[in-house]
Amino acid sequence: MKSKKYFVSKLFITLLFVLLSIVILIPFWAIFVGTFQEGSMLIRNGLNLKLDFSTANLDNYITLFTDSGEYFNWFFNSMLLTVIQVVLTLFISAFVAYGFAAYDFKFKNILFIFVLLIMSVPFEMLMLPLYVQINDMSLSDNYAAILLPFLAHASTIFFFRQYLTGVPKELIEAGRIDGASEFGIFFRLIMPIMKPSFAAMAILNGMNSWNNFLWPLLVLRSSDKYTLPIGLNTLITPYGNNYDLLIVGSFFSIIPILVLFLCFQKYFIEGMTAGAVKG
Amino acid sequence: MKKILYSKKAAPYIFILPFVITFAVFWLIPIIKSGYMSTQKILPGQSTFIALDNFKRLLSDRVFFVAVANSFKYMILTLVLLIPIPILFACLINSKFGGSKLTNFFKTAMFVPALTSVVVAGTIFRLIFGEMDTSLANQFIGLFGAEPVKWLKESFTGFAALLSLACWRWWGVNTMYFIAGLQNIPEDYYEAASIDGANTWQKFINITIPQLKPTIVYVLTISIYGGLAMFNESYMLHQGNNSPNNIGLTIVGYLYRQGIEKNDMGYACAVGIVLLLIVLIINIPQLMATGTLKNGER
Structure with a gap:
């Protein structure tokens, strides 16, 4: 017996799960984006959600593996x-x-x-x-x-x-x-x-x-x-x-x-x- | 010798021996020592007996009461945020409404923050709640037209940042406990209730909550002590133990300050003893009332 109420709850819960998953994962995304930025920039501007390709680089990873x-x-x-x-x-x-x-x-x-x-x-x-x-x-x-x-x-x-x-x-x-x-x-x-x-x-x-x-x-x-x-x-x-x-x-x-x-x-x-x- | 080791009479004592030794060496003796130290004025190379002076000093120590108030405030707010909401999440996850793929993804996503070290989580959240206009938290409130805030400098917003960090890290863990608890509720209870015409809400109040009681008590107990013992989160968020106006100072932070930073061990031990009493006074009646202690007598 799948009523209209059932589908409304299903839609609501699906949306809630998707939204919450995004909110919970945002800090991970932010630090991931941060790994491509210079540390001094992070201190000045904080973390960002957008990966800015004009300044992004792999320097931090190179530092990690060569000079950490x-x-x-x-x-x-x-x-x-x-x-x-x-x-x-x-x-x-x-x-x-x-x-x-x-x-x-x-x-x-x-x-x-x-x-x-x-x-x-x-x-x-x-x-x-x-x-x-x-x-x-x-x-x-x-x-x-x-x-x-x-x-x-x-x-x-x-x-x-x-x-x-x-x-x-x-x-x-x-x-x-x-x-x-x-x-x-x-x-x-x-x-x-x-x-x-x-x-x-x-x-x-x-x-x-x-x-x-x-x-x-x-x-x-x-x-x-x-x-x-x-x-x-x-x-x-x-x-x-x-x-x-x-x-x-x-x-x-x-x-x-x-x-x-x-x-x-x-x-x-x-x-x-x-x-x-x-x- | 071998005979003694293998006899049925000696066996239980050998099984529990590691615990008895650990308890004696690392808990009992240190606690007794610390009780003794709390009556001393300890300077490098010499200690003098000063009876209860450390405890008297504690009573007139305003900073100590700030720390106690902060810890209690944090504990109570985490109880409000970290128990009802995870129960709701657990019920929604258990209801299979979300489709199994999405539900599993959600379950995993919720738990992952608990895997991060407090150093990493604290670093991320300190940057998110930075005071620059471009920090994520300020960008977010900017969407609603609010002015940038110096999050970690004010008591109210500092606590908000601390609580977001706590929710982010602990919602998943507590939800897991409640999911585990929910799976132990027999399905027929719900079927019987459905036959009697109970709606979802009635089932939740009359079956789910009473049946979850042992889990709720367990999570409540660990949340009370976890809340009162909070230190790491504040230490990381405020880049050390010194927050502006002590807005992030907790009981354990004060213990750390007196014992490690100021090296006033006698006084710090007195702080420790008072705390131990507070936690025992809160937890023992709770454990007794809910029968957890009686479990041991089975």
């Missing part, structure tokens, strides 16, 4: 840290989440409350104590300081535990009857069925890690260890010359994480749905 100082060093550091962080966080958080989901043990409730508390307290509020702790442990300017506090990641643990409560206990029992050890059950039976939730968390953790700003800003001191956001931030000075690299470098920095997202997007919603908070 430490840019690709930062790029590589970010890639490395993101990969390590995502792999270890997913593995360790799943490991812990399975402990919470599959067993009853002493102190379980109080420990899980701690998970929830860390989840609901913003890291920024605890960053100074953590900063002092890292300095006391002589870990400043060390990647370990960026990684270690977040590998058993509270909200990832929470998400995985939600996901795992949907797994039938019979599966675990069947594993035990077959003579698998507790860890064997986790590695061989549980991890494979967690794939969709891994995809969802890989995207969220990958995003966080690739774009992580405040904590690396506090921890990292030497410029050869900088990650991309920290490095790009050093280019933000009121002088025009750095803007050439800043804009093209910023634009370029979006690409890896965008590729990751587009690859896993299919599983993303599926994973989010399965691990979604349930009443």
Whole structure:
């Protein structure tokens, strides 16, 4: 029964989606256009939506690939840290989440409350104590300081535990009857069925890690260890010359994480749905 | 040894061990230390015990209250903008009205801003909201005949820029949460309601919203703390921690200023403790009321 009302709503929603998509993508278009302009011009005139072919050139790209100082060093550091962080966080958080989901043990409730508390307290509020702790442990300017506090990641643990409560206990029992050890059950039976939730968390953790700003800003001191956001931030000075690299470098920095997202997007919603908070 | 490791009794403790260690070393000990430091006057090489003087100083610190007010204002406005609108987007996307190709494109487009680092997003938005006549924001309001504005110099327009940045980056993420929540609502609820003659609006109010409640609570919780903890966006938009008249100063910005920029760790720790209490006071009753804490006891 497709009434007139149906078509009006369809037209309205189509228009709304098209319009909103355009508005959301405008900043990306603007920075893309900006990569063909001189930095000093951007500071003077701001970003533009029209590509002016009389002044557009590829100089910024040439700078990026030939004379960008430490840019690709930062790029590589970010890639490395993101990969390590995502792999270890997913593995360790799943490991812990399975402990919470599959067993009853002493102190379980109080420990899980701690998970929830860390989840609901913003890291920024605890960053100074953590900063002092890292300095006391002589870990400043060390990647370990960026990684270690977040590998058993509270909200990832929470998400995985939600996901795992949907797994039938019979599966675990069947594993035990077959003579698998507790860890064997986790590695061989549980991890494979967690794939969709891994995809969802890989995207969220990958995003966080690739774009992580405040904590690396506090921890990292030497410029050869900088990650991309920290490095790009050093280019933000009121002088025009750095803007050439800043804009093209910023634009370029979006690409890896965008590729990751587009690859896993299919599983993303599926994973989010399965691990979604349930009443 | 191997026997202990493989016993069913020890297994749960080994599974949760990484969390226990992380919690103790990187959260519990630092918090206790910070509580201790908040009672000290810390100078390089020497600390003196000054009891609650840091907290007394806080009460008469006008800039601190500016920061608290800004953070609360930002938090409340983001709640208004970042929850109802994404729920609506999620329902529209879920309604399949837009055609599957367009809907998928829209979904992807909405999410992509969340992938940009705050440094990149902040740089783009600082240029968009530039004070020159030719900045995109000024060109846009020029279409309606308005005079160019110095966006980032005034409190009201500065906040508008900050909120646009927040909406741009977070609408997509929150919409995703709600889409995930919507998929968990059984289809028969809607069918039954249709048979009873309910219209779209009634279905939305009586089925969608109650069923989405767990997701709404979750997004509400992370939005409250995300709002109160906002720092990066303001830091990038204002090119550092010093905005004109502190219009962009937030609680975390103040923490950063005292602890890192002024190196007054004792006082900064006192600020941190007050904040921790504020967030716990807001979030714990909420988590308890909605049963998230009870979930752990299952």
